[in-house]
Amino acid sequence: IDEHIDHRNLNDIMYPLNSSAENLARMFFDIFKPMLPELYAVEVSETPKTSAIYELDN
Template identity: 45%
Template sequence: MIIYKKFSFDSAHYLPLVPASHKCGRMHGHTYQLTVYLSGTPDPHSGWVADFGDLKRGIQPFVDLLDHRLLNDIPGLENPTSENLSVWLWQKIKPVFPALAKIELSETPGTGVIYEG
């Protein structure tokens, strides 16, 4: 079974490795949508794969590190593409939630990345 929880954060970034004429080379912002998926068998006693409250408390500190920040200033995110941000998030979340199955990160309603480690 797979459960999920959604989070939202606002961040600015610029992509330093794109050609000078590329619009994403200029600083701009997104309201990111992060969906975290955990996979497992429901506990026979609780009936849960995981407590959604525990999931929120475990993920929120990482979201708080990104919210209203310039992503380029965060160590490890000097080139903050959605792909690189997804890997960065995975590396933070996986040790806390070993049942992490995938994350989905959207920078616009129609654009995003799914990362499965």
């Protein structure tokens, strides 16, 4: 993850999508799924009370 997003503008990385928590959760899922075959969901928190979850469709 560090090589993809550390010290970079998320809007540049996500272009043409916006850098919403929903889109970040999907991006992280796509990055980690090949390394973690049993991965079924990724949650990205925006604040302590709000988050977005991307789940694998069954």
